[in-house]
Amino acid sequence: MTFGQPWFLLGMLAAFIPLLVHLFDRRRPREVPFAALDFVLRSQRRTASRLKLKRLLLYLLRTLVLLAIPIALARPSFATQDLAAARRGVAATAIVLDTSLALRWEGRTRLFEVAKDEARAALRNLAPEEPATVVICSRTPTSVAPVGFERARLVNAIEDATPGYEAVDLNRCLEVAARSLDDSPLPNRRLVLVSALTQSSLRLESSPPLGAGLKGEKVKPEFVVRDVAKGKELPNRALVDVHAEAAPQLGPRAWQFTFTVRNFSKEAARDVELLLEVDGEVVQKGFVDLAAEGTAQKTLSWKFAKGGVTTVTGRLEADALPEDDAHSVVLSVPRALTALVINGSPSPQKYKDEAFFTEAALAATGSPVRAVLRDADAAWREKLSDYDVVLLLNVEAPPAEAADRLAEFVNAGGGLFVSVGDRVDPDAWNQSMGGVLPRKLRVIKTAVEPGQGDADTRAARLTQVALNHPVMVPFTGRAREGLLSTRFYRYALFEGDAQGVETEVLGTMDDGAPVFLSARRGKGRVFVFCSTVDRDWSDLPIRTSFLPLMQRIAGWLTGTLDEREEIRAKVGESVTLKPDPNQSPAWARAGSGAEVALTALPQGDGVTGGPMPEPGPYLVVDAKGATLEKLGFAVSIDAGASNLSRHSLDALSDWLGEESVRTSGSGGPESSTPLWTWLITLAVIAFFFEGLLLRK
Amino acid sequence: MLLDAATLSRITGLKLRARAVVEGVLSGLHKSPNQGQSVEFAEHKEYAPGDEIRHLDWKAYGKFDKYYVKRYEHETNLRSVMVVDTSGSMGFGTTGLSKLDVGRIMAATLSHLLIRQQDAAGVALVAQGRFAEIPPRSSAGHLGAVMDALESAVPSGLTDLAMTADALAEKLPRRSLVCVFSDFFDDHQDALKRILALRSRKHDVALFHLVDKAELEFPYDDPTLFTSMEDGRHVEVNPREIRASYLEEFNRFLDATRDACRAADCDYERVRTDEPIDEVLLRFLGRRGGKL
Numbered sequence: 001m002t003f004g005q006p007w008f009l010l011g012m013l014a015a016f017i018p019l020l021v022h023l024f025d026r027r028r029p030r031e032v033p034f035a036a037l038d039f040v041l042r043s044q045r046r047t048a049s050r051l052k053l054k055r056l057l058l059y060l061l062r063t064l065v066l067l068a069i070p071i072a073l074a075r076p077s078f079a080t081q082d083l084a085a086a087r088r089g090v091a092a093t094a095i096v097l098d099t100s101l102a103l104r105w106e107g108r109t110r111l112f113e114v115a116k117d118e119a120r121a122a123l124r125n126l127a128p129e130e131p132a133t134v135v136i137c138s139r140t141p142t143s144v145a146p147v148g149f150e151r152a153r154l155v156n157a158i159e160d161a162t163p164g165y166e167a168v169d170l171n172r173c174l175e176v177a178a179r180s181l182d183d184s185p186l187p188n189r190r191l192v193l194v195s196a197l198t199q200s201s202l203r204l205e206s207s208p209p210l211g212a213g214l215k216g217e218k219v220k221p222e223f224v225v226r227d228v229a230k231g232k233e234l235p236n237r238a239l240v241d242v243h244a245e246a247a248p249q250l251g252p253r254a255w256q257f258t259f260t261v262r263n264f265s266k267e268a269a270r271d272v273e274l275l276l277e278v279d280g281e282v283v284q285k286g287f288v289d290l291a292a293e294g295t296a297q298k299t300l301s302w303k304f305a306k307g308g309v310t311t312v313t314g315r316l317e318a319d320a321l322p323e324d325d326a327h328s329v330v331l332s333v334p335r336a337l338t339a340l341v342i343n344g345s346p347s348p349q350k351y352k353d354e355a356f357f358t359e360a361a362l363a364a365t366g367s368p369v370r371a372v373l374r375d376a377d378a379a380w381r382e383k384l385s386d387y388d389v390v391l392l393l394n395v396e397a398p399p400a401e402a403a404d405r406l407a408e409f410v411n412a413g414g415g416l417f418v419s420v421g422d423r424v425d426p427d428a429w430n431q432s433m434g435g436v437l438p439r440k441l442r443v444i445k446t447a448v449e450p451g452q453g454d455a456d457t458r459a460a461r462l463t464q465v466a467l468n469h470p471v472m473v474p475f476t477g478r479a480r481e482g483l484l485s486t487r488f489y490r491y492a493l494f495e496g497d498a499q500g501v502e503t504e505v506l507g508t509m510d511d512g513a514p515v516f517l518s519a520r521r522g523k524g525r526v527f528v529f530c531s532t533v534d535r536d537w538s539d540l541p542i543r544t545s546f547l548p549l550m551q552r553i554a555g556w557l558t559g560t561l562d563e564r565e566e567i568r569a570k571v572g573e574s575v576t577l578k579p580d581p582n583q584s585p586a587w588a589r590a591g592s593g594a595e596v597a598l599t600a601l602p603q604g605d606g607v608t609g610g611p612m613p614e615p616g617p618y619l620v621v622d623a624k625g626a627t628l629e630k631l632g633f634a635v636s637i638d639a640g641a642s643n644l645s646r647h648s649l650d651a652l653s654d655w656l657g658e659e660s661v662r663t664s665g666s667g668g669p670e671s672s673t674p675l676w677t678w679l680i681t682l683a684v685i686a687f688f689f690e691g692l693l694l695r696k
Numbered sequence: 697m698l699l700d701a702a703t704l705s706r707i708t709g710l711k712l713r714a715r716a717v718v719e720g721v722l723s724g725l726h727k728s729p730n731q732g733q734s735v736e737f738a739e740h741k742e743y744a745p746g747d748e749i750r751h752l753d754w755k756a757y758g759k760f761d762k763y764y765v766k767r768y769e770h771e772t773n774l775r776s777v778m779v780v781d782t783s784g785s786m787g788f789g790t791t792g793l794s795k796l797d798v799g800r801i802m803a804a805t806l807s808h809l810l811i812r813q814q815d816a817a818g819v820a821l822v823a824q825g826r827f828a829e830i831p832p833r834s835s836a837g838h839l840g841a842v843m844d845a846l847e848s849a850v851p852s853g854l855t856d857l858a859m860t861a862d863a864l865a866e867k868l869p870r871r872s873l874v875c876v877f878s879d880f881f882d883d884h885q886d887a888l889k890r891i892l893a894l895r896s897r898k899h900d901v902a903l904f905h906l907v908d909k910a911e912l913e914f915p916y917d918d919p920t921l922f923t924s925m926e927d928g929r930h931v932e933v934n935p936r937e938i939r940a941s942y943l944e945e946f947n948r949f950l951d952a953t954r955d956a957c958r959a960a961d962c963d964y965e966r967v968r969t970d971e972p973i974d975e976v977l978l979r980f981l982g983r984r985g986g987k988l
Contacts, residue, residue: 029921030920030921031930032916032921033922033925034788034923034924034925035786035795035879036946037930038881038883039946043933043941043942044938046941054937
């Protein structure tokens with residue numbers, strides 16, 4: 001214990017006054033003849049023991065009052081660092097304030113409030129001649145002001161600090177703090193670490209930081225650790241991941257969400273409530289059982305009433321750290337699509353009909369596409385703007401008027417799918433639709449005549465698939481192998497890229513010929529398959545990959561494929577978005593209103609912004625403030641930050657060597673009420689009881 | 697007009713004090729206490745020279761041819777004894793009059809009233825080892841002797857009510873009014889019982905319990921050395937510390953005395969030395985229907 005005004009301790013001598021009064025106060029009592037002396041004697045005998053106790057209590061209370069007041073005036077504190085300071089002399093001090101996610105943990109009081117109190121107390125306990133600085137330890141510690149005597153500025157820095165949503169690098173912050181002390185002319189340095197001491201923020205593998213002495217030599221500073229958790233564990237559970245996927249087996253626009261929940265505490269939890277929220281409304285509820293320090297998964301599904309961009313949030317029953325109990329994803333639920341399927345080679349036999357497999361694929365359970373089948377002659381009389389996508393299946397080259405309407409349809413945002421066949425004349429197509437196709441057709445190549453004995457072995461095969469394209473994303477692993485085993489007997493060859501036209505090749509044959517070609521035209525998209533969608537030239541229609549392929553092609557052509565599912569950003573990371581050419585995103589806006597500027601990447605690779613300051617869904621707005629709904633995304637908390645396992649104080653003592661480690665539970669200045677206040681209160685209470693005893 | 701203790705204390709001489717109180721009492725009663733007297737035949741006696749001739753019974757001479765003289769007994773309404781405690785504690789007083797002063801004024805007043813109505817009144821001044829008695833007489837000249845005896849009383853020695861009770865039982869031949877003026881601070885446990893036992897001998901017993909204001913309120917604050925007024929005992933105490941206990945003890949004693957009197961069918965009057973004496977006597981007489 002140390003004292004701010006030790007001279008006042010001399011006042012403690014006053015505690016002897018009651019004793020001296022008792023010993024030396026021998027005033028001669030007044031002599032009074034009294035008739036009822038027997039009653040006086042009887043009363044004295046009766047009250048003797050009680051009076052003795054009362055006098056003792058009075059003596060103690062008076063002594064307590066006379067002791068408490070001078071001690072309180074001496075401004076005592078339990079600050080061990082002050083002892084250290086007294087032992088080692090004044091020291092330049094840097095206070096490192098942890099702002100990691102753990103500081104958001106809230107028992108009776110939020111840990112960050114305790115941390116600020118600790119930091120303020122550490123500052124208050126410094127001797128006036130000790131220069132100081134404060135390091136607010138966020139993910140990336142900002143530059144630190146040199147040590148000085150401007151206490152008000154440091155107090156403001158502590159007041160302005162806010163806790164983050166991620167783990168911080170306390171080792172790095174300690175190094176920064178140690179360096180900030182290098183310029184001090186004082187020989188002694190002190191680092192005060194105010195932290196929850198979580199393992200995710202403080203690594204004990206590396207050695208404690210060293211500072212530079214007056215002559216440039218390495219100096220080990222004095223360390224004082226203020227444990228804001230007061231030595232207690234910080235149990236926590238978190239929703240660490242949400243995996244969203246379409247569930248066509250459950251119907252159109254049905255999705256299922258697999259939540260991963262981790263329990264970081266040493267106690268199991270049963271029936272923890274898990275809510276599924278869609279656009280802020282709870283639609284499903286489930287319960288999970290969590291083993292101690294275990295992980296559990298829970299799947300909930302939901303069928304969306306309509307398509308569009310939707311924010312889906314999983315929310316776990318709140319614990320002491322509610323920030324990591326929610327996890328959001330932004331989905332683009334495919335809207336219902338209407339497809340005009342133009343059959344260029346109809347056949348009364350189903351299996352030989354050009355559109356049979358395509359129509360079946362688009363009409364499969366869970367497909368968002370409603371197909372309308374027309375032959376070529378009838379199709380050109382249709383109003384194309386009533387459809388989202390037009391599929392030309394082995395159709396002769398459209399007449400000029402129809403070609404113009406198709407080009408207009410695509411430029412206006414429609415999707416056009418073209419598959420070739422025996423009705424396709426490359427020259428005629430190039431003439432009428434050359435401006436729309438990704439590349440012009442050259443010739444039809446026959447790898448092997450279908451029906452020949454060795455046709456299956458001599459047929460051409462896919463060798464490469466652009467798995468990064470949204471259409472091809474699902475075709476990984478065995479699905480990819482199934483797609484690559486497709487046999488092509490006859491297929492169209494294309495010209496090279498025309499200048500200024502961007503064409504994506506999504507798959508190539510073993511001879512290098514493109515199989516799938518895509519391109520954007522105006523606001524619309526065009527996708528060309530080099531072979532037939534019946535079994536005449538290829539066996540793709542009877543492959544298991546055909547159904548999802550056609551559905552995804554239809555989805556991509558209409559822009560409903562959720563390319564942003566891949567955005568799985570964490571707090572503190574940057575996000576890269578790929579807007580449409582006609583979009584110019586400027587800001588990403590968090591739920592709290594915080595905005596992050598987005599800047600364009602070179603070569604038109606999209607826009608990027610960050611670091612993302614908080615978890616939750618983000619809206620993307622352009623410079624005019626208009627919301628770009630399709631670019632919305634969600635940011636989550638890193639699971640590592642949710643792990644609030646702490647270093648033991650013994651481990652810290654070992655790490656820091658012989659330096660002192662103290663917790664905020666030891667009744668020191670971390671208490672919001674200073675010790676002297678309690679002493680004064682004690683004195684007042686003692687005074688009150690003394691008066692009470694005297695009145696009796 | 698009733699006389700308070702302060703006023704009475706300024707009157708010197710017991711006779712004047714008693715007379716002042718008597719006048720107050722009489723004016724308060726509004727009724728003459730004189731009950732009259734009667735002459736009653738007692739016996740015949742053979743005439744002897746010197747006997748009153750007028751008392752010769754001529755009818756008896758006619759019958760027996762001898763001279764007989766009628767003897768009569770002069771009947772009084774009441775014989776009374778004023779027993780005044782003159783122990784040392786009776787000398788205590790903080791309001792101008794000591795308990796003994798108040799006791800003897802009351803005794804003198806009652807004696808005055810009794811003799812005035814031609815009852816016999818006597819006085820007994822008692823303390824340990826002392827029993828000074830003036831036997832009851834009804835003559836007007838007897839009042840002076842009673843007053844003188846009362847006036848000469850000096851408070852000293854211990855209280856001994858048991859001895860007093862025994863002496864009274866022995867000396868009072870027939871039904872009498874016994875008025876006891878005392879503070880009843882007697883160490884003897886049976887003292888009060890023995891006083892009250894006079895009631896069983898057909899005596900009319902009235903106890904006047906004299907209490908000083910200081911005894912009732914214990915108005916001391918600073919550490920005080922209390923000394924006994926009867927022996928050499930003393931004690932140093934802080935009165936504030938024991939006040940509650942003292943008052944509890946003292947009130948219990950007063951209540952016990954009063955209850956014992958009621959149980960023994962004796963009159964009990966608590967007399968504060970600072971209250972008007974005529975008021976006390978009026979209260980006492982009023983309770984007895986205005987008669988002694």
